[in-house]
Structures are given as C-alpha cells and as structure tokens.
Amino acid sequence: MSARKQTGPALRVLMTADAVGGVWQYALDAAEGMRAHGVETILAVLGPAPSGDQLEKARTSGIEVIDTGLPLDWTAEQAGEVAAAGQSIARLAAEIRPDIVHLNSPALLADGSFARPVVAVCHSCVATWWESVRGGPLPEAFEWRTELVRRGYRAADMLLAPTAAFAHATARVYNLAEVPTVVRNGRRPARGEAPGTRDLFAFTAGRLWDDGKNFAAFDRAAAHLSIPALAAGPLGGPNGTQIAARHAIALGRLSDEEVAGYLSAQPIFVSAAKYEPFGLAVLEAAQAGCALILSDIPTLRELWDGAALYVAPDDDDAFARSIERLSADETMRRAMGEAAKKRAGAYSVGAMSAGILSAYRALIPSRFRSISLKGAAA
Structure with missing residues (x-):
C-alpha cells in the first residue's frame, strides 16, 4: 500500500491506553496504522507505567506517549478516583486541543467533560466479565464501576466494539439504545527468533x-x-x-x-x-x-x-x-x-485503521477531505 503523503497532520487524536494487556497493542497498532494517513495520535497512558520495551516500540513508531500515573477504572479503590482521572484527561485534552478524543477506557467519560467529539471503545468491562466468568448478581465493588461505564457509554458520541457478539452483549447488559459499531481489531505481526531448536509444544x-x-x-x-x-x-x-x-x-x-x-x-x-x-x-x-x-x-x-x-x-x-x-x-x-x-488476513491493521477512521469521519467529516479511506483499508 502506498499512502498519500501529508504535509502536516490531517487530524490530531488524543487516545487513552494502558500498558497492562491488549489495549496497549491495539493503541500502538491503531496509531501507527492511522499515522500513514496523516493522523497524529498522542497516547495518554493510565495505570502501571509502560515497560522499557513498550516505550521503545512507541518511540520507534513515532508515537508520543504521556504517562499520566492515573488509575484505571478496574484497579481504582473508589469512584472518586475514576472521576478525578476523567477530569484530568479532559484537562489534558483542553491543553492538546485534538480533533478527536479516543477513549479506550469509557468510564473516564462519566465525569469528564470534553470539548471535542469522543469515540469510546468497548474493549471489556467488569459487568460482562462477571457475567461470563462468575455469573449471578454483581458484587458491590463492581456495581459502581459498572455505573461509571454505563454513564461513559451513554455520553460518548460513538461506541465501537471489536466483535458483533461482544457489541450485542454490551448493548444488552447496559441497555443501550444502539448496538456499538463493530470495528474488528487488527495486529501488525511481530518478528522474533525462536528460542533455540525445540520440539512441538x-x-x-x-x-x-x-x-x-x-x-x-x-x-x-x-x-x-x-x-x-x-x-x-x-x-x-x-x-x-x-x-x-x-x-x-x-x-x-x-x-x-x-x-x-x-x-x-x-x-x-x-x-x-x-x-x-x-x-x-x-x-x-x-x-x-x-x-x-x-x-x-x-x-x-x-x-x-x-x-x-x-x-x-x-x-x-x-x-x-x-x-x-x-x-x-x-x-x-x-x-x-x-x-x-x-x-x-482479514484482521489487519489496515482494516482496523479504516474502521476507526470511518468513525472519526462520521463525527468531523470536514477534516477528512485529504484522507483516502479506500487506501486505509488496504
């Protein structure tokens, strides 16, 4: 794929991430994939600080990382911590002035007021986790977290989910008026050397x-x-x-x-x-x-x-x-x-980037005159 070169960023995005699991890979791959189409993404990391190899990967990809030190909604001890984190991210957005805010932790939107359109991604949540893993009534520690996520989902300008099955489960559990839009994740294959000759395992x-x-x-x-x-x-x-x-x-x-x-x-x-x-x-x-x-x-x-x-x-x-x-x-x-x-092959970074860009385009179409979504899907 040959991406059209941009003289400057066609779009600036503030995206939240964490370094604990798959959201980190998602965020880096999405940012790198959209960068080829003139989109500049700044990653605001919550939760434990990224490791050295994680930061090096972001650096070599040309992605700015801000380690906020703020708590994740599922590790915070009380709702007030999440509310304060959301307000901090909102202040950061006011300083950076992005075109889009992309929240990979939708609970931050429950008490954070953003002047820019917000895309929130339903990666996972404690309510659907509990239903699948434990079952039965939510424990008290999960109830307030679920309420924050519910408020965040309803405040978002657009919701995305990585599979149709999870999109429908999310809509059902949170009684959403609309099912989140499906944008399947993609992954840029990593290269590594096998650790010596090894039999099947x-x-x-x-x-x-x-x-x-x-x-x-x-x-x-x-x-x-x-x-x-x-x-x-x-x-x-x-x-x-x-x-x-x-x-x-x-x-x-x-x-x-x-x-x-x-x-x-x-x-x-x-x-x-x-x-x-x-x-x-x-x-x-x-x-x-x-x-x-x-x-x-x-x-x-x-x-x-x-x-x-x-x-x-x-x-x-x-x-x-x-x-x-x-x-x-x-x-x-x-x-x-x-x-x-x-x-x-169907779950590529290009396809994921095209889906995310389509969501952005729906919210601010005037900023996408120079971005080829056809090229982004390649």
Whole structure:
C-alpha cells in the first residue's frame, strides 16, 4: 500500500491506553496504522507505567506517549478516583486541543467533560466479565464501576466494539439504545527468533492472572500431555490477583518479539478463555500459522469458526485430548495452521485503521477531505 503523503497532520487524536494487556497493542497498532494517513495520535497512558520495551516500540513508531500515573477504572479503590482521572484527561485534552478524543477506557467519560467529539471503545468491562466468568448478581465493588461505564457509554458520541457478539452483549447488559459499531481489531505481526531448536509444544499467552483467560484449565490439561505446555504472561495482576502454574511451564511476561519467537516455531496454540471480547493473542498465533484450539464462546466462534478446534472452556480433559490429537497428526496440524493464517488476513491493521477512521469521519467529516479511506483499508 502506498499512502498519500501529508504535509502536516490531517487530524490530531488524543487516545487513552494502558500498558497492562491488549489495549496497549491495539493503541500502538491503531496509531501507527492511522499515522500513514496523516493522523497524529498522542497516547495518554493510565495505570502501571509502560515497560522499557513498550516505550521503545512507541518511540520507534513515532508515537508520543504521556504517562499520566492515573488509575484505571478496574484497579481504582473508589469512584472518586475514576472521576478525578476523567477530569484530568479532559484537562489534558483542553491543553492538546485534538480533533478527536479516543477513549479506550469509557468510564473516564462519566465525569469528564470534553470539548471535542469522543469515540469510546468497548474493549471489556467488569459487568460482562462477571457475567461470563462468575455469573449471578454483581458484587458491590463492581456495581459502581459498572455505573461509571454505563454513564461513559451513554455520553460518548460513538461506541465501537471489536466483535458483533461482544457489541450485542454490551448493548444488552447496559441497555443501550444502539448496538456499538463493530470495528474488528487488527495486529501488525511481530518478528522474533525462536528460542533455540525445540520440539512441538502447546502454547498459550496473555494475562494469566485474569480468571477470564482461564489459564487454570490449560494448566490442568498440561498434566496429561505428552508434549510440553508453555505459558507466556504474568501470573500476578495490578489488582492483586495471583495464580500459580502447577503443570505448565510459566515463562513470565515476554516482549512482543519474544512471544513472536515462540510462535514462529508454530506450536499448538490454546486459548481456554471464558471471556474474550476479541483475543489479540489468538490473532498473533494465527498470523504465525499455528493450529488453534479455542474455547467455544461466541466471540471466538465469530472470528475463527472453520479455522480452529473448539472445546468447552472448563473441559480440561477435552483440551488435553485435542492437543494430543493435533500433536500426533502433523498433516492436520499444518492444514489447521494454514486455515488460521488465511483467516488472520482479514484482521489487519489496515482494516482496523479504516474502521476507526470511518468513525472519526462520521463525527468531523470536514477534516477528512485529504484522507483516502479506500487506501486505509488496504
């Protein structure tokens, strides 16, 4: 794709992000993808500070990062902290004067007043997480967080969601008048060297401490495998949650390049998630040509049906049997890896950038005369 060169930014965007999970990759890929079309994005990071490799990636991509030190809505101790964070981001927006404010944490809009149009993205929330992972009435600590998200959703000028299944779940849980617009995530493939010669192994990656990722099922399945089971990601979260690896080999937090190195060996990739609004780790594995074994939940069915094997999230015996089946059948494993890689081509950074730009264009069409959305989708 050859993007039309701009003499200056056609659009300035203030985008919030966090460095804890997939929102960081989403924000960097979106900012880099839109930069090719004259869009300048400034990232305001909330929650734990980005790591050195994360900051280096942003720097080499030409993306300005502001580490605000403000709390995330799901780690804050009380509603007032989130309200203050929203007001701080609003003040930052008033200083920067962007054309668009892009909130990846919609709760910030509950008490933040912005003079510019606001696009909010429904990446995840405690209410839909609780429904998928625990069930039953929300605990008190989740009720006020849910109310902040509800207010933020209703105050946004436009809502986006990464899958239709999650968009409809969000609209139902929050009783929204309109279903959020679907803009599927994309991922720029990372490159990394495989960590030495290695026989076939099973692999999972993500926030292992998050019960929604259901690492415990993968860990239990690992006890019954004839091949190693490796897991990349932190076992402890910023909210104090901790989990132990009893049978799988825990690799800890890895950089994008280190994860890409393991994926380049084309292991059997497993996601046992109970809650996954999109699943960037699955996309990264598919881009590398890994055979996929996924939990049978609506979002993962929507994205990968016909290109993965599916297992009920808590059936660790079925996960073990599926992994063993693929490990013993190289032909099937390679065919599934090719199918996953072909499907991954639909979830590109270009397509994601085009979707986001279309949302921006709907809010301020006069600023888009020099931006080719056709080119952005390439």
